[in-house]
Amino acid sequence: MLDLMKQRRSIRQYTKQDVSEEQVRQLLEAAMSAPSGSARDPWHFVIVRDAATREKLSATHTFSDMCAGAPVVIAVCGDEKVSDHWISDGAAATENLLLAATALGLGAVWVGIYPRAEREAHVRQVLSIPTNVRILCLIPVGHPGEEKPPRTRYNPDKVHAEKF
Numbered sequence: 001m002l003d004l005m006k007q008r009r010s011i012r013q014y015t016k017q018d019v020s021e022e023q024v025r026q027l028l029e030a031a032m033s034a035p036s037g038s039a040r041d042p043w044h045f046v047i048v049r050d051a052a053t054r055e056k057l058s059a060t061h062t063f064s065d066m067c068a069g070a071p072v073v074i075a076v077c078g079d080e081k082v083s084d085h086w087i088s089d090g091a092a093a094t095e096n097l098l099l100a101a102t103a104l105g106l107g108a109v110w111v112g113i114y115p116r117a118e119r120e121a122h123v124r125q126v127l128s129i130p131t132n133v134r135i136l137c138l139i140p141v142g143h144p145g146e147e148k149p150p151r152t153r154y155n156p157d158k159v160h161a162e163k164f
Helices: 002-007 021-031 051-058 086-103 117-127
Strands: 043-048 072-079 133-142
Touching (some): 021 043, 021 086, 043 051, 043 086, 051 117, 072 086, 086 133
Antiparallel strands (some): 043 072
């Protein structure tokens, strides 16, 4: 597991090979196995395969262009009426999904949406997401079209014993 964590990298280029329905299901099962405050599970996931819709998502902001080239984009959302912890629950689900993608030989990247209101408004409009459901991020997923070496960013200067 520790090796898998080091292998997980942000992949922004993808081959033309499709991501199967079974692989998407495995990604979602991993996401929904994340911890959730009071087991509220406030998350919702929108799976986008349509090329025209992925193209619209790629225009969300400067760093979302890879949505157009990925065969699947997953929008990670949270219902703030279900839980005040929708952000941390969604973040845990997102990390699980990213690790699962690596384990399946897929590439993925976290494209931040929250807390930028204009980004949420764009994605909400493109995907017809109700107003009580917030958008945490988009995750383009595909077979990697680039290779990156495993790494850690461990920095002992960021570790404090007993007190800061």
